[in-house]
Amino acid sequence: MTVPFDYRAPATLADALALLRDHGEEAKPLAGGQSLVPLLALRLARPAVLVDLNRLDELRAIRREGDALVVGALVRHRALERGDGVLAACPLLQEAAALIGNVRVRTLGTIGGSLAHADPAAEWPAVVRALDGVVLVRGPAGDRAIPAGDFFVGALVTALRPGELIVGVRLPVLGPGAGGAVEEFSRRAGDFAIVAAVAVVELAPDGTVARARVSLAGAGSIPQRLPETEAALAGRRPDPETLRGAASRASAIEPEGDAHASAAYRRHLARVLTARALARAAAVAARRGAA
């Protein structure tokens, strides 16, 4: 049993937004409930009104828009892990989804919920940041498209304004010659990662790196890109030495130490996991380019 609340399950997005507007800070939206329900059970969240979004089929769609995939906020981790239909074009999403929590979390948890919760160690924020994804939001002032680099503001804090809901996220589909990989380390299977690295490598026709992007989870209060690592790879061949050298620049990050890991250990993990993710992303890119 959680704290008592008034329960509303609007049938349309417009109704959901009206409820959030009418009840202001008293209201909390519920998606998959895999972060919010534990917070309710622990009395860390005490909303007077719970606005259940699960009837909003309009937020469950996944569609291809040119070179991008628009994933509805209510799409569950499990669907992204299975990668059916248009999702088959995005193996990076399947790989990331499979790392989330345990199978029960993946059955119910949603990508929109994960982005809104903005846990510093969660997979989706880091993946969306690495892909330069755009978070699609609707609220009292209309629609906003917020680049991932602006969306995450702090630990569990986003650029969402009062009354706004995430309706989806737009992610580029990686073309041939591009590949992604996620590497993470946790003490026990199913735990949040201590550090996770997401790498996306795009190769030019001559086999050099046209663009590399890396983001880390668990290395700060928000997912962070590694611009020095990325710059060190541009125009270079992705041989093991170059990748290792670029990854070593991840040591420049300044994470906080906590009960799970010291700052020095997180720095170490950032370097090692970045190297592994880059190597695998480059191999995937080479394979897809050759196919």
Added chain:
Amino acid sequence: MTELTVAFTLNGRPCEVRTAAHRTLLEILRDDLGAMEVKEGCGEGVCGTCTVLLDGEPVSSCLVLAPRAAGCRVTTVRGLGDGDRLHPLQEAFVTQGGVQCGFCIPGMIVTAYAFLRDHPAASREEIRRAIAGNLCRCTGYTKIIDAIASAAPGRGGGAPGAAGG
């Protein structure tokens, strides 16, 4: 506080419960419907002890608010067998000695059931990963994994039949 009527099927049997919206499926199953085979462990979605199938997929029943179950098929470990006949996976836990105190077993079996249904030829390593979210505090997991592996249809074990519900 909102009260509502939630109707769903439990192991194939239709049922209807009048409940406050802030109660969990776990509480409804145990306290209202007497499904005591569903165990409460941590109450925070971590331990896997309260795992049930919601429309065939594993969930932590402690993290499912009552209204979410409306219209769903809910399957507990009791719904896997056929009356007094155990499901081959349950049988395997008996013959392989997979049960010590037994508290984690209902969740463990439900999780393994859904996994073997989707991965009938799973390797031991894949089985280990599949039950990583189900904690046993008695013993090692070796005999539990033995039991699941011996029941995997693609590895010569008994085929999981259709679950009730």
